[in-house]
Amino acid sequence: MQIDVVTIFPEYLAPLRAALLGKAIDKGLISVGVHDLRDWTQDVHKAVDDSPYGGGPGMVMKADIWGPALDDVCTDETRLIVPTPAGRPFTQAVAHEYAEEAHLVFACGRYEGIDQRVVDDARRRVRVNEVSIGDYVLVGGEVAVLAIVEAVARLLPGVLGNPKSHAEDSFQDGLLEGPSYTRPLVWRDLEVPDVLRSGNHRLIDRWRRDQSLARTFERRPDLLESLPADAFDKHDRAL
Numbered sequence: 001m002q003i004d005v006v007t008i009f010p011e012y013l014a015p016l017r018a019a020l021l022g023k024a025i026d027k028g029l030i031s032v033g034v035h036d037l038r039d040w041t042q043d044v045h046k047a048v049d050d051s052p053y054g055g056g057p058g059m060v061m062k063a064d065i066w067g068p069a070l071d072d073v074c075t076d077e078t079r080l081i082v083p084t085p086a087g088r089p090f091t092q093a094v095a096h097e098y099a100e101e102a103h104l105v106f107a108c109g110r111y112e113g114i115d116q117r118v119v120d121d122a123r124r125r126v127r128v129n130e131v132s133i134g135d136y137v138l139v140g141g142e143v144a145v146l147a148i149v150e151a152v153a154r155l156l157p158g159v160l161g162n163p164k165s166h167a168e169d170s171f172q173d174g175l176l177e178g179p180s181y182t183r184p185l186v187w188r189d190l191e192v193p194d195v196l197r198s199g200n201h202r203l204i205d206r207w208r209r210d211q212s213l214a215r216t217f218e219r220r221p222d223l224l225e226s227l228p229a230d231a232f233d234k235h236d237r238a239l
């Protein structure tokens, strides 16, 4: 997979090469290009933004800078991703979709956003996704790109040590992950639930499922709404 990021703060993307991703890059599973948007400016001040038509606070990033940058970085097989508070939710399901792509390009917006014509024009040539990683406003898209790239990269074969760990992911079965424990058996007078040491894997799986359902019901009842009815067996329903 080829990942390209266009940003006015290329140094912000340095962590991409660290840790998990560093290994994936070394193994040749992912190649990452970071591009400074200012390389496409023509003026001495390297201006990338201007005042908004219609007035209002803040600045808008210029189409006549973004357009040429995306023309150079995107190919016709690119999936262009624009992190924005106004985007569709980025979810584990979307991460799995992105993990199938050959080329992801991320456009990091700042200020009040990017001139809408940049996305409207790009849609004429490539698939464009305006995505949100949460209902809050960051200063720029760079942090969102780090989050999205990490969520996607860990799904690529060979990137994670233990490939089975995806199956146990939170959201994998549409529910939140329940609690986990490891040694010591007693810590600050707190004990590990007995069932986990019973060796009875049918009971352990049932206990873990109950914990996931209870936690999801308590913290994210919305996730239960969107599950198909057959996701719950008769034991679940008795909860």
Ligand SMILES: COc1cccc(COC(=O)c2cn[nH]c2)c1
Pocket: 082, 083, 084, 085, 108, 109, 110, 111, 112, 113, 114, 131, 132, 133, 134, 135, 136, 137, 138, 139, 140, 141, 142, 144
């Ligand atoms: C493209 O236009 C803008 C404008 C303002 C901030 C940003 C950065 O993204 C976020 O703030 C965000 C992404 N998901 N949740 C919050 C982009």
